[in-house]
Amino acid sequence: MKPRVAFFDFASCEGCQLQVVNLEESILDLISVVDVVSFREAMKEHSDEYDVAFIEGSITRPIDEERLKKIRGNAKLLVALGACACIGGVQGMSNEWSPEENKKEVYGDLPGYEHTGDDNPFFEKPIHKAVNEVVKVDAYIPGCPIDRNEFAKIATAVLMGKTPKLPNYPVCVECKKNENICVFELGEFCLGPVTRAGCNAICPQYKSGCEGCRGFLDDPQTNAHKEVLEKYDVSVEEMLKRYNMFNFRKEGY
Numbered sequence: 001m002k003p004r005v006a007f008f009d010f011a012s013c014e015g016c017q018l019q020v021v022n023l024e025e026s027i028l029d030l031i032s033v034v035d036v037v038s039f040r041e042a043m044k045e046h047s048d049e050y051d052v053a054f055i056e057g058s059i060t061r062p063i064d065e066e067r068l069k070k071i072r073g074n075a076k077l078l079v080a081l082g083a084c085a086c087i088g089g090v091q092g093m094s095n096e097w098s099p100e101e102n103k104k105e106v107y108g109d110l111p112g113y114e115h116t117g118d119d120n121p122f123f124e125k126p127i128h129k130a131v132n133e134v135v136k137v138d139a140y141i142p143g144c145p146i147d148r149n150e151f152a153k154i155a156t157a158v159l160m161g162k163t164p165k166l167p168n169y170p171v172c173v174e175c176k177k178n179e180n181i182c183v184f185e186l187g188e189f190c191l192g193p194v195t196r197a198g199c200n201a202i203c204p205q206y207k208s209g210c211e212g213c214r215g216f217l218d219d220p221q222t223n224a225h226k227e228v229l230e231k232y233d234v235s236v237e238e239m240l241k242r243y244n245m246f247n248f249r250k251e252g253y
């Protein structure tokens with residue numbers, strides 16, 4: 001019997017699921033070895049009988065935690081899909097602000113935000129959690145959005161019962177291998193020295209600084225990063241502000 005696979009989304013833009021839908025030819029290979037039983041982005045059918053659950057999105061409300069625990073209870077294996085699920089995503093930044101500040105930031109002075117309902121997380125102190133803060137995670141597919149090829153690689157490993165390993169060296173390694181000009185030389189900021197590689201340094205490749213969407217390395221060399229910043233006269237405050245974008249204050253995974 002083929003393993004049954006289900007996809008679920010929580011607080012997210014659904015861009016990572018879209019990457020899976022866009023796998024093109026390789027999705028046919030995947031479908032030939034698994035039964036996709038639930039995937040709202042791509043099909044109407046749904047089943048609660050599955051072996052592997054892919055979770056997209058951060059976990060925000062108590063009701064989401066209950067739903068996630070139920071999914072975990074049904075699944076033999078659970079995979080966090082994308083930065084929102086792996087590290088809480090960009091929305092995790094709002095954990096640092098008060099409900100009033102969040103409301104102001106999202107709705108500005110527009111009238112009407114009052115009727116967003118009592119269950120709207122902005123009414124309470126919002127807490128965006130990564131999936132592993134609520135349930136056990138068996139594998140991670142980082143990035144915002146995920147890389148399609150990495151998805152195919154990690155999904156295959158998981159389905160074969162293997163524990164996939166993510167690169168544990170910085171984006172700078174891939175960047176230097178590609179012989180890119182360091183974006184600091186161009187007056188840009190970059191989190192490459194402390195960010196987990198695996199994206200082939202795609203942003204610096206296009207002369208844009210790494211924003212850290214793949215999360216911290218297991219052992220980020222923050223001192224080395226500070227040295228780079230000193231060399232290019234960038235303040236530590238600026239560095240810490242950038243760390244917040246993808247929730248870098250949390251432990252790496």
Ligand code: SF4
Nearest residue numbers: 012015082083084144
């Ligand atoms: S990780 Fe990025 S692309 Fe994926 S769901 Fe979250 S916001 Fe969207």
Ligand code: SF4
Nearest residue numbers: 172175182183190192
């Ligand atoms: S700091 Fe950024 S641009 Fe410079 S080498 Fe590292 S990844 Fe590349």
Ligand code: SF4
Nearest residue numbers: 199203210211212213
């Ligand atoms: S370079 Fe940085 S921001 Fe860009 S995809 Fe890679 S990890 Fe994400």
